[in-house]
Amino acid sequence: MTETDLSHARAVRIERFGGPEVIDLADVAVPAPGAGALLVRTAFASVNPVDWKIAEGKYPPxxxxxxxxxxxRDLSGTVVAVGAGADAQIGDRVCAFIDTDRGAQSTLVILKPGEAVAVPEGVSFEDAGAVPLAAMTAWQGLFDHGGLEAGQSVLIHGGAGGVGHIAVQLAKWKGARVIATASAKDLDFVRSLGADQVVDYKAERFEDVAHDLDMVYDTQGGETQDRSFGVLRKGGILVSTLDPDAAKAEAMGVRTVPRWHASPDAAALRQVIDLMAAGTVKVTIAKAFPLDAIHDAQAFAQHEHPRGKVILTVAPD
Structure with missing residues (x-):
């Protein structure tokens, strides 16, 4: 496989489910882009919790x-080949959140028609590769499922995390009042994102601060989710990326939504990229790892509770 070979890629692949040992690098065949599709040489790919859930066989789809x-699931890169009728040109800088039938942690990735979002001047390739899945998880949770509107109040758990730090900024952009939880070392960071109030979850109980809220955005689950129902107003909503307790929500007079997975939405991602270009939304990258250090990257992202995102440096320009 050479730098100009577009028929094969180096990719992070699993052939069976299990622990970190099942994750490996492999040479994989890459098809030519079909009608309307693009072939992209990946610059940066994101590392997300869904990666180890997939590897462990705990991601139902x-x-x-x-x-x-x-x-x-997300990447930034340069277009190196185009299918007939594609709405892009070789050399274009793009990012994308792709569906589960392909993987983004690969030197070459096919983007289906409509998946690619142009990366404008002023948005780095690193940030563009880090943001798509996290941004769509935040956007779809807050707005599509939660219906968050200007003037409402929201509690965002894990405000310094990969999804949480984007969610705080999007909620503030929308005009909501934002309370967020974080560890002591991240309190000032989350305040800098625009949170109106930040709770040290180890030293304080968020229930003592948050009352009669319109929404709770939860990526933690467990006891944190269980305690969160009580801070909502009657008719308020808890949106979680984990299994919500629908029976408890009903008993307490609040709402929730069934478990959901973020899905590609190029139009919404384009709005986030525009907000990044305007300086309204900023992505924090905790650490970047080379592609061949995928095990270190996964371990760091899974166990070190990083501030912001973890990315893989695949083939930067």
């Missing part, structure tokens, strides 16, 4: 029948 699986 991807079962054994889908093996082998290339990991990764």
């Amino acid at each position: 991807l079962g054994k029948d889908k093996l082998p699986i290339v990991l990764g």
